[in-house]
Amino acid sequence: MQNSMTTQPSFTPQPYLIRVFAGMLLAWVTLTQRAPVAAQLPPPNLTHVNNVNAAGNATLHWDVFSPVGEEEFLQNEIKVFDLQANPLGNQWHIITSEIINGNLILPTGWVMPSFLYDANQLAHCYVGIQKTEENGAVSVSDMSDFLCSIHVDVSEGAAPGTVDLEWNSPYALSGEAAGGPFILERLNESTAEWDWVAEMPDGVFGASYTDNPGPCVQALVYRVRQMAFNGEDEHVSNVANLVVGTVGGETPVVSHVDVANGLAHVHWDFEPAEETLGYMIYKCLGNGSGAI
Structure with missing residues (x-):
């Protein structure tokens, strides 16, 4: 009597298939076990x-x-x-x-x-x-x-009593524009606060300005401010100062002022020379001045 049960033929993979499957398994293990790839990170702003x-x-x-x-x-x-x-x-x-x-x-x-x-x-x-x-x-x-930081250079102007100022843009190397104007300020020696001098348009090449502060301003101390590109922060330059030399010899020194009947009698110490033509007296009010 024959056995009615049939036996399925067994499958024996070929050696090359074993190598393929082994290679695929090794690649999968390698990819899943390796350190994660670093994502691209934006630079600091x-x-x-x-x-x-x-x-x-x-x-x-x-x-x-x-x-x-x-x-x-x-x-x-x-x-x-x-x-x-x-x-x-x-x-x-x-x-x-x-x-x-x-x-x-x-x-x-x-x-x-x-x-x-x-x-x-x-x-x-x-x-x-x-x-x-x-x-x-x-x-x-x-x-x-x-x-970049804003750096202000200051020097005596070509005309007597004037001051030449020049400064760079914070975006001189990036080629961008800040959007805010340059604000030039001068230190008020009486109040120790910064007074507005001029406003210059923004530009990647910076700006320049010639100031004529007048004889009543003794402290020639300047700085530049500019709103940053984000509209919130502010660039502030170095503090640049200038000691202006005296043109035409010594300067008269006011010694005292006598006040009587609403008039002021101004006295000064100065030894006139042959080339002395006369004197200009200025009345100083705040940062302004006027010849009298």
């Missing part, structure tokens, strides 16, 4: 430069890091150039977060050290990169656009 002090420090500011997913901030790195895009040294300055009172504080700026750079001597231009970490992968951003 440099916003403005201000706080140029007498020591030559300047403060560069940027927008605070905003994480995407599980990104964690590692550091920003800043490099410094001059206005012709020549590097001022080869080092990248590393700025990391801080723990203050148990709280993680992300950096929003960097104070340029005066022992390496002097913001009172020339404009400094900055670029930055940003590093983050996510699931063990470190991402490095592209380099940011250049952003």
Whole structure:
């Protein structure tokens, strides 16, 4: 009696198929087990430069890091150039977060050290990169656009009593425009406040201006402000001052003023010379002046 059950033929894969399947399995394991690929990270958004002090420090500011997913901030790195895009040294300055009172504080700026750079001597231009970490992968951003400090140069004008001023744009190397005008100001020696002098249109080549402050202004101290491209922050230049030489010899010195019956009798000390033609007396009111 024959067995009615039938036996299915067995399948034995060929050696080359085993190698193909093994290769596919190895590739799948490799792709799933490898470290995650770092996503492209935007560079730090440099916003403005201000706080140029007498020591030559300047403060560069940027927008605070905003994480995407599980990104964690590692550091920003800043490099410094001059206005012709020549590097001022080869080092990248590393700025990391801080723990203050148990709280993680992300950096929003960097104070340029005066022992390496002097913001009172020339404009400094900055670029930055940003590093983050996510699931063990470190991402490095592209380099940011250049952003420069405003540097004001001041000199005596061609006409007696005038002052020539010239300054660069914060966007001189990036080629962008800020949108806000340049505001030129002069320090009021009486109030210690900044008085408006002129407003110049924005431009990537900066601007220049000739000031005629008059004889009543003794302190020739200037600065320039400009609204940043974000419409919120403000660039502030170095403080530039000028000591104007006396043209035509010594200057008369007012010794005292006698007031009687509503009149003022002004006295001064000066030894007339043969070339002395006379004197001009000015009445000073605030920042204004007028010959009397």
